[in-house]
Amino acid sequence: MNPATPQTFRAIDVIRKKRDGGELSHDEIEYLVNAYTRGDIPDYQVSAWLMAVVLRGMTRAETAALTDTMLHSGEALDLSSLSAKKVDKHSTGGVGDKTSLVLAPLAAAAGVAVPMISGRGLGHTGGTLDKLEAIPGFNVNLSVSRFRRVLEACGCAMIGQTAEIAPADRKLYALRDVTGTVESPYLICASIMSKKLAEGIDALVLDVKTGSGAFMKKEEDAVFLAELMVETGERMGKQVVALITDMDQPLGCMIGNALEVVEVVEILRGEGPEDLRQLCLELAGWMLHLGGVCDTVAEGKRRSEKLIASGEALDKFRKMVELQEGDPRTIDDPKKLPQARNTMMVSSARQGYVASVQCEQVGTACVILGGGRERKEDSVDPAVGIVLHKKVGDAVSIGEPLATIYYNAEERALRAKQLLEESYEITGAQAGEKRPLIHRVIGQRVIDQRVIEKSGERN
Amino acid sequence: MNPATPQTFRAIDVIRKKRDGGELSHDEIEYLVNAYTRGDIPDYQVSAWLMAVVLRGMTRAETAALTDTMLHSGEALDLSSLSAKKVDKHSTGGVGDKTSLVLAPLAAAAGVAVPMISGRGLGHTGGTLDKLEAIPGFNVNLSVSRFRRVLEACGCAMIGQTAEIAPADRKLYALRDVTGTVESPYLICASIMSKKLAEGIDALVLDVKTGSGAFMKKEEDAVFLAELMVETGERMGKQVVALITDMDQPLGCMIGNALEVVEVVEILRGEGPEDLRQLCLELAGWMLHLGGVCDTVAEGKRRSEKLIASGEALDKFRKMVELQEGDPRTIDDPKKLPQARNTMMVSSARQGYVASVQCEQVGTACVILGGGRERKEDSVDPAVGIVLHKKVGDAVSIGEPLATIYYNAEERALRAKQLLEESYEITGAQAGEKRPLIHRVIGQRVIDQRVIEKSGERN
Numbered sequence: 001m002n003p004a005t006p007q008t009f010r011a012i013d014v015i016r017k018k019r020d021g022g023e024l025s026h027d028e029i030e031y032l033v034n035a036y037t038r039g040d041i042p043d044y045q046v047s048a049w050l051m052a053v054v055l056r057g058m059t060r061a062e063t064a065a066l067t068d069t070m071l072h073s074g075e076a077l078d079l080s081s082l083s084a085k086k087v088d089k090h091s092t093g094g095v096g097d098k099t100s101l102v103l104a105p106l107a108a109a110a111g112v113a114v115p116m117i118s119g120r121g122l123g124h125t126g127g128t129l130d131k132l133e134a135i136p137g138f139n140v141n142l143s144v145s146r147f148r149r150v151l152e153a154c155g156c157a158m159i160g161q162t163a164e165i166a167p168a169d170r171k172l173y174a175l176r177d178v179t180g181t182v183e184s185p186y187l188i189c190a191s192i193m194s195k196k197l198a199e200g201i202d203a204l205v206l207d208v209k210t211g212s213g214a215f216m217k218k219e220e221d222a223v224f225l226a227e228l229m230v231e232t233g234e235r236m237g238k239q240v241v242a243l244i245t246d247m248d249q250p251l252g253c254m255i256g257n258a259l260e261v262v263e264v265v266e267i268l269r270g271e272g273p274e275d276l277r278q279l280c281l282e283l284a285g286w287m288l289h290l291g292g293v294c295d296t297v298a299e300g301k302r303r304s305e306k307l308i309a310s311g312e313a314l315d316k317f318r319k320m321v322e323l324q325e326g327d328p329r330t331i332d333d334p335k336k337l338p339q340a341r342n343t344m345m346v347s348s349a350r351q352g353y354v355a356s357v358q359c360e361q362v363g364t365a366c367v368i369l370g371g372g373r374e375r376k377e378d379s380v381d382p383a384v385g386i387v388l389h390k391k392v393g394d395a396v397s398i399g400e401p402l403a404t405i406y407y408n409a410e411e412r413a414l415r416a417k418q419l420l421e422e423s424y425e426i427t428g429a430q431a432g433e434k435r436p437l438i439h440r441v442i443g444q445r446v447i448d449q450r451v452i453e454k455s456g457e458r459n
Numbered sequence: 460m461n462p463a464t465p466q467t468f469r470a471i472d473v474i475r476k477k478r479d480g481g482e483l484s485h486d487e488i489e490y491l492v493n494a495y496t497r498g499d500i501p502d503y504q505v506s507a508w509l510m511a512v513v514l515r516g517m518t519r520a521e522t523a524a525l526t527d528t529m530l531h532s533g534e535a536l537d538l539s540s541l542s543a544k545k546v547d548k549h550s551t552g553g554v555g556d557k558t559s560l561v562l563a564p565l566a567a568a569a570g571v572a573v574p575m576i577s578g579r580g581l582g583h584t585g586g587t588l589d590k591l592e593a594i595p596g597f598n599v600n601l602s603v604s605r606f607r608r609v610l611e612a613c614g615c616a617m618i619g620q621t622a623e624i625a626p627a628d629r630k631l632y633a634l635r636d637v638t639g640t641v642e643s644p645y646l647i648c649a650s651i652m653s654k655k656l657a658e659g660i661d662a663l664v665l666d667v668k669t670g671s672g673a674f675m676k677k678e679e680d681a682v683f684l685a686e687l688m689v690e691t692g693e694r695m696g697k698q699v700v701a702l703i704t705d706m707d708q709p710l711g712c713m714i715g716n717a718l719e720v721v722e723v724v725e726i727l728r729g730e731g732p733e734d735l736r737q738l739c740l741e742l743a744g745w746m747l748h749l750g751g752v753c754d755t756v757a758e759g760k761r762r763s764e765k766l767i768a769s770g771e772a773l774d775k776f777r778k779m780v781e782l783q784e785g786d787p788r789t790i791d792d793p794k795k796l797p798q799a800r801n802t803m804m805v806s807s808a809r810q811g812y813v814a815s816v817q818c819e820q821v822g823t824a825c826v827i828l829g830g831g832r833e834r835k836e837d838s839v840d841p842a843v844g845i846v847l848h849k850k851v852g853d854a855v856s857i858g859e860p861l862a863t864i865y866y867n868a869e870e871r872a873l874r875a876k877q878l879l880e881e882s883y884e885i886t887g888a889q890a891g892e893k894r895p896l897i898h899r900v901i902g903q904r905v906i907d908q909r910v911i912e913k914s915g916e917r918n
Contacts, residue, residue, distance in 0.1 A: 044637070047510075051514075178503070
């Protein structure tokens with residue numbers, strides 16, 4: 001708000017309007033959020049407003065206004081000096097989801113700039129910053145100017161939230177966390193999009209998870225949030241596409257911070273589990289397409305495979321690790337990553353096929369081991385984690401290992417073991433069709449893309 | 460909550476449960492309200508919970524639990540030493556509603572004890588305490604022991620809220636006031652009933668107003684609140700009846716604190732406007748019936764008329780005024796009440812019939828004169844006010860007085876005059892049926908009463 005503008009709003013009126021189901025104007029939202037960020041409106045009024053938003057919802061215009069206000073509450077990066085298109089990827093969070101660590105160097109190797117600002121894990125889901133910090137020395141707290149220098153030097157950089165970016169979101173999120181007002185697609189959308197758009201990007205690929213390990217268990221909720229974020233991004237002049245992807249079992253086989261770095265390196269070597277590899281290629285295909293280096297997503301995927309095969313993607317990762325003060329030897333020698341002192345096997349009690357793996361429980365088992373956080377202030381043990389040997393559809397005999405637990409405290413390992421045993425459902429007959437990895441793609445650009453691909457097929 | 464009970468609840472869980480439409484247990488409500496009253500839960504969590512209650516509602520059991528918790532957050536009066544039944548009346552507030560000042564001495568004259576704890580006016584509605592304080596010297600701030608002595612001496616006593624009664628309500632109401640969470644029938648019910656039940660009464664007559672001057676403009680909302688309060692009172696073992704009464708035009712002819720005392724004395728003399736007289740008799744009939752001194756409401760009304768005709772009701776009022784340090788000479792000589800310095804006439808600009816009087820506007824006109832409060836901290840001028848000469852259905856010729864304004868500041872009088880002119884709707888033809896004064900009666904007792912009256916008719 002222009003400081004010269006006389007104050008014409010009252011918090012109580014904005015609260016009442018939303019309570020009664022009215023649509024707030026851009027000015028009303030801007031007034032409330034900015035006055036709150038400045039400390040001119042108390043917490044108790046804003047928490048009442050947040051609850052009214054949770055229960056009454058917001059229109060698309062209100063969601064865009066909230067995103068815009070939060071984005072402009074702080075500094076937005078100006079990366080216009082970089083000639084490459086700036087594209088980021090954001091995931092709504094899952095178990096074993098380490099795609100960011102693959103995608104940033106992979107897209108950078110293709111000539112797309114990836115200025116990635118990420119978060120930490122909370123609850124049963126992991127966080128990109130925690131995974132990066134499993135690499136000894138890796139510094140996620142770069143200043144904005146150093147962030148820019150790394151980005152210029154290698155095409156990608158990965159850091160944590162800075163104090164300058166979207167301070168309104170930080171203050172609002174802290175209040176939402178303690179007032180039961182986190183669970184609103186409108187507030188989630190504004191929180192994610194304000195921070196991502198503050199990165200100075202041209203395009204954004206969203207990975208919206210659905211299934212037992214996702215925040216949005218139901219696909220309809222994931223689609224709703226995805227559509228909201230795509231439209232909000234487009235209203236703000238950005239290219240945004242959202243992939244609804246499966247999180248009904250963990251992604252890949254490794255869960256736990258250092259273990260996930262190992263699996264990232266495997267993927268960048270052209271190895272690793274097929275589901276993780278496919279999802280990385282799909283997301284990379286979109287990043288390369290939106291980043292303007294490939295005409296189609298299919299071409300983007302093929303290009304990504306080549307960059308993996310040639311070792312260029314792994315070289316880029318090694319370079320970024322070096323530039324951000326991490327030990328690059330960990331890339332070629334995983335034993336240099338933090339190692340848990342002990343392992344414990346989880347074996348199958350029956351013969352049959354894996355019908356399902358309760359994904360949130362697996363994530364919780366990792367938290368119990370010390371690999372995640374129950375509260376924001378908890379510290380994380382990078383060495384502990386779980387390696388899954390069986391996933392949905394796999395045959396298993398009695399006594400065969402389902403998973404290996406990497407642990408530093410036996411009491412925790414025993415609790416995790418019980419949870420893992422409970423999370424595997426083994427049935428006599430093999431299940432029918434498996435859930436697809438990519439449920440659907442949302443965004444205006446998808447249509448353009450299909451047109452291009454079809455005309456390409458005809459040629 | 461028993462202080463020895465280990466704390467097994469978390470505010471965030473109670474908030475989430477209500478947000479998601481769940482029913483809270485008595486223990487959960489008790490935990491939240493008591494911990495908030497003690498200062499162990501911050502405002503911002505409770506305001507989020509309050510907004511969830513406004514938008515999700517409460518079951519009858521939750522409403523009763525909230526009422527019970529608020530009632531027991533402070534001291535409840537023990538009036539069991541008084542042999543008479545204790546009966547109070549509560550009105551949801553209106554314009555010109557001075558029935559409390561008539562009813563307390565009238566019911567007391569019939570042998571019912573009336574321990575009345577009232578509030579001040581806010582917004583367009585007046586308040587009983589402000590009216591009483593228009594009587595020079597009248598003290599509404601008696602200690603609980605003096606309140607009891609006045610009650611024992613004359614059968615009625617009228618004071619303001621004390622610090623001991625329902626402190627949880629006081630703290631919650633202050634928060635509701637600034638967070639847009641006043642307008643919930645469940646919260647209104649718990650606030651009213653907790654304070655009334657803390658008076659140590661046996662029975663309660665509720666006067667729930669509906670129409671343009673009421674908080675509940677729509678009759679269905681008034682009925683909903685009335686049913687909620689009746690059921691809540693009955694769950695707590697009290698006899699409660701609610702009359703839905705008309706507030707589509709001011710009650711009686713006088714609005715303003717000293718003026719309303721004048722009209723109270725008129726009614727107690729057997730004079731005064733018919734609508735006010737009828738409503739007082741109806742409410743008194745119910746108080747006498749529930750107070751056990753009359754077998755039927757009809758008998759209670761007849762008994763009340765006799766107590767007015769004999770002067771006993773007025774004597775009781777004079778005695779209460781004396782016992783509460785007020786100047787009793789004001790009863791017989793209204794000139795001893797505060798007098799406004801000037802009067803201004805509001806005349807009709809056309810000939811016809813009064814089709815409607817916008818009741819909230821008349822109340823607001825009185826606030827503008829200084830006779831009410833826009834904010835709780837405003838002081839009130841007892842002398843100013845409005846006398847209506849024409850009410851709905853009355854014939855009026857051009858230039859004939861509609862109302863007289865009693866004022867101390869001309870600029871305010873001119874604004875009030877304009878509002879009054881706008882509030883009168885004059886039409887050429889006389890309107891059809893008038894709105895009834897009593898719309899309906901709600902409460903289990905009504906059924907018993909009808910049975911009694913019918914069997915009485917048969918005899």
